Amino acid sequence: MGDMSFGSGCILLLFCSQVLLVDVPREGHYMAAVYEHHVILNPNPTVITDRQSALQLMNRNLDIYEEQVIAAAKQRAQIIIFPEDGIQGFNFTRTSIYPYLDFIPYPDSGTWNPCKGAYLFNDTEVLHRLSCMALKNQVFLVVNLGTKQPCKHSDPHCPPDGRYQFNTNVVFSDSGTLIARYRKQNLYFEYAFDTPPEIDYTTFDTPFAGKFGIFTCFDILFYEPAVNLIKQYNVKQIAYPTAWMNQLPLLSAVEFQRGFATAFNINLLAANIHQPVLGMTGSGIYTPSNSFIYYDMESVNGKLIVAEIPVITSECEAQVQNTDNMQQSFSSFHTDNQVCSKEDQEAHCGTAEKASWEPPPIFYGEMMYDNFTFMPIMEAKGNIQVCSNTLCCYLSYQRSVLSNELYVLGVFDDLHTVHGTYYIQACVLVKCAGLNYTSCGQEVTKASGLIDFQLQGNFSTAVVFPLLLRSGVTLDFADHLGWKNKFYVMQKKGGSNGLITAALYGRWYEKD
Ligand SMILES: *[C@@H]1O[C@H](CO)[C@@H](O)[C@H](O)[C@H]1NC(C)=O
Ligand SMILES: *[C@@H]1O[C@H](CO)[C@@H](O)[C@H](O)[C@H]1NC(C)=O
Ligand SMILES: *[C@@H]1O[C@H](CO)[C@@H](O)[C@H](O)[C@H]1NC(C)=O
Ligand SMILES: *[C@@H]1O[C@H](CO)[C@@H](O)[C@H](O)[C@H]1NC(C)=O
Numbered sequence: 001m002g003d004m005s006f007g008s009g010c011i012l013l014l015f016c017s018q019v020l021l022v023d024v025p026r027e028g029h030y031m032a033a034v035y036e037h038h039v040i041l042n043p044n045p046t047v048i049t050d051r052q053s054a055l056q057l058m059n060r061n062l063d064i065y066e067e068q069v070i071a072a073a074k075q076r077a078q079i080i081i082f083p084e085d086g087i088q089g090f091n092f093t094r095t096s097i098y099p100y101l102d103f104i105p106y107p108d109s110g111t112w113n114p115c116k117g118a119y120l121f122n123d124t125e126v127l128h129r130l131s132c133m134a135l136k137n138q139v140f141l142v143v144n145l146g147t148k149q150p151c152k153h154s155d156p157h158c159p160p161d162g163r164y165q166f167n168t169n170v171v172f173s174d175s176g177t178l179i180a181r182y183r184k185q186n187l188y189f190e191y192a193f194d195t196p197p198e199i200d201y202t203t204f205d206t207p208f209a210g211k212f213g214i215f216t217c218f219d220i221l222f223y224e225p226a227v228n229l230i231k232q233y234n235v236k237q238i239a240y241p242t243a244w245m246n247q248l249p250l251l252s253a254v255e256f257q258r259g260f261a262t263a264f265n266i267n268l269l270a271a272n273i274h275q276p277v278l279g280m281t282g283s284g285i286y287t288p289s290n291s292f293i294y295y296d297m298e299s300v301n302g303k304l305i306v307a308e309i310p311v312i313t314s315e316c317e318a319q320v321q322n323t324d325n326m327q328q329s330f331s332s333f334h335t336d337n338q339v340c341s342k343e344d345q346e347a348h349c350g351t352a353e354k355a356s357w358e359p360p361p362i363f364y365g366e367m368m369y370d371n372f373t374f375m376p377i378m379e380a381k382g383n384i385q386v387c388s389n390t391l392c393c394y395l396s397y398q399r400s401v402l403s404n405e406l407y408v409l410g411v412f413d414d415l416h417t418v419h420g421t422y423y424i425q426a427c428v429l430v431k432c433a434g435l436n437y438t439s440c441g442q443e444v445t446k447a448s449g450l451i452d453f454q455l456q457g458n459f460s461t462a463v464v465f466p467l468l469l470r471s472g473v474t475l476d477f478a479d480h481l482g483w484k485n486k487f488y489v490m491q492k493k494g495g496s497n498g499l500i501t502a503a504l505y506g507r508w509y510e511k512d
């Protein structure tokens with residue numbers, strides 16, 4: 001996989017000389033919407049109920065969906081995405097979720113338009129309502145719901161109770177026709193649902209932005225189907241329902257969504273659940289060069305985001321990074337090659353003539369359940385490195401705003417095994433939660449330290465997600481990003497907010 005190139009693609013930029021019409025997207029652009037939904041939850045999700053009660057609860061959520069579809073359509077949105085689990089909620093058992101499941105007549109649906117047609121199938125009330133929302137408001141609608149599919153015991157994958165239960169995304173066209181279905185591949189401890197017997201690679205076409213791909217939540221961390229969809233189907237826009245519990249320093253929703261859109265140079269339309277008490281917030285519309293996000297741990301309200309974004313075409317090839325510029329800025333970082341030991345720091349750090357070179361202190365710390373190798377940043381500026389297994393991470397830094405905060409360079413190159421199994425290669429520059437080394441890797445959301453840096457690593461995987469998060473969980477863009485020989489490099493000078501995390505989060509899928 002080492003020769004795979006993900007950086008290609010191009011943004012169609014059209015500079016309009018005319019006066020912009022407020023309510024019509026500019027040429028080469030479209031209006032996208034995502035809704036972060038404060039889901040009305042079943043207080044007793046494990047208790048078995050009947051279809052009528054289930055529909056009652058789901059209709060309360062669908063009432064909000066309908067309001068938001070209308071609001072989005074008023075703003076000329078052409079497509080709107082709702083989050084995973086937004087209609088029925090979560091924490092069901094396999095049995096207790098059953099009354100909440102709709103039946104999808106797939107793949108025979110073809111031209112099924114639930115709103116226009118009669119009730120051809122039982123247990124399709126939710127699909128009917130969604131179809132009518134799409135039709136009435138003439139908007140493409142992407143929604144996640146639970147679905148059921150009877151199966152025969154002759155089917156070797158058929159569960160003992162004779163039915164599949166899927167965590168499903170459906171897509172309705174602006175005329176209300178069911179045009180796509182995707183069944184979540186990478187379930188996150190969702191015992192109510194089955195993994196589909198074969199992987200869904202789901203795309204759908206739109207008249208305003210061409211082809212979209214679709215997957216769900218945890219899928220974003222895996223090769224199948226997410227990366228394969230982008231590679232094999234040449235998808236440049238992704239509709240992404242999620243129910244994501246934030247985990248700092250590396251897996252906060254907006255942070256990782258941003259990193260994904262950057263890594264693949266695509267548009268990502270991500271809708272998350274809004275449930276701050278469960279750590280769920282963080283939705284956004286991401287283009288390769290812009291982010292429109294919502295992240296709010298205080299408010300109890302959902303949020304509609306509508307943004308005009310460029311259609312990304314695949315007809316031309318462009319690289320995000322400018323290697324020449326990067327080379328120039330590199331050299332300015334490396335002019336004084338100082339490396340300090342801890343003892344050195346007050347006395348004579350920065351002097352070139354170091355008689356006895358003592359390696360700085362390395363320590364181990366748990367970050368997001370992984371045993372990272374850390375090295376503290378002791379000086380106002382310097383070059384340090386840490387290695388683990390086959391990955392070496394290098395940091396050149398200069399602290400432009402010195403603060404009484406502890407930052408570390410960290411490396412991890414191993415299989416992550418808690419809450420999912422996946423192989424990570426990561427180079428990180430993070431702020432520790434306190435001044436004690438034992439606090440490094442813990443969650444922190446505020447920082448005041450500003451650091452100009454160049455972070456790089458000799459990754460063995462081609463897929464590296466660049467993460468750059470600032471105080472208050474705000475996003476930033478690197479100045480330079482990309483491969484330089486065998487190193488993936490991120491470089492940033494300046495910044496308006498304190499630095500929480502700068503990271504190169506690599507996924508070595510073959511070693512999962
Ligand atoms: C759902 O389950 C998770 C994990 O077991 C738990 O943390 C959370 O509080 C539960 N949420 C609700 C709404 O019951
Ligand atoms: C729908 O359910 C009713 C009552 O259970 C049943 O009589 C009917 O045959 C079902 N219709 C279809 C199309 O499955
Ligand atoms: C972390 O890794 C180091 C190096 O392999 C090892 O010495 C240390 O015991 C590990 N710590 C934990 C908590 O596993
Ligand atoms: C990364 O660099 C280290 C140190 O030079 C080296 O031992 C390791 O083999 C390199 N890894 C790869 C994948 O080249």
Ligand SMILES: *[C@@H]1O[C@H](CO)[C@@H](O)[C@H](O)[C@H]1NC(C)=O
Pocket residue numbers: 436437438
């Ligand atoms: C750092 O924290 C550890 C464990 O919380 C504690 O044992 C140690 O004394 C602390 N060190 C300092 C310098 O405060």
